[in-house]
Structures are given as C-alpha cells and as structure tokens.
Amino acid sequence: MHLSQHATHRAIQRSIPVSVIEAIFDFGTDYPSRGLIGLRLDRQALDLAADVLTATEVGRLRRYAGAYLIAAGDCVVTVARATRRHIH
DSSP: OOOOOHHHHHHHHHOOOHHHHHHHHHHOEEEEEETTTEEEEOOHHHHHHHHHSOHHHHHHTTTTTTEEEEEETTEEEEEHHHHHHHOO
C-alpha cells in the first residue's frame, strides 16, 4: 500500500492515522467508485479485523467506523469520513 501526496494531506487534515488507513486497506468492504475502488470501514470490516487484531486495536478502530478510502491498485488516492449513511 502506498499513499499519494493528496491522501497524506487529507489524512492529516481529517485526523485519520496511517494505522487506520492500513486497516481499512486490509479489512475494508470494497465498492466501485468512479472506475477506482473504494474501501469502507463498516461493521463487516470490523468483524474481519476482530479475527486478526487484539480487542484493544479493534476498539480503537471503532472510533473510525464510517471512514473510507479510494484506491487505484495499491495506491491510496484519498481518505475521508462518511458524511451520510450508506443505505443498501
């Protein structure tokens, strides 16, 4: 995983640590996003993370539930937090 300069700036602006971005990249639920791939930290992603990470680490991740990233291959283009609820 590689963060673009834009993603690095957005992560700093939005107070999203690199460890959270890595967790979203590893466990996030994927969805199509304008020709790229979006990965969302939702309940399903947190359940997957709970199988691998400690309870303390998952507890820290829960603070960032709803955060997402947009990636092109293994390069993260941007990161943000959801402003609206995603309804299926």
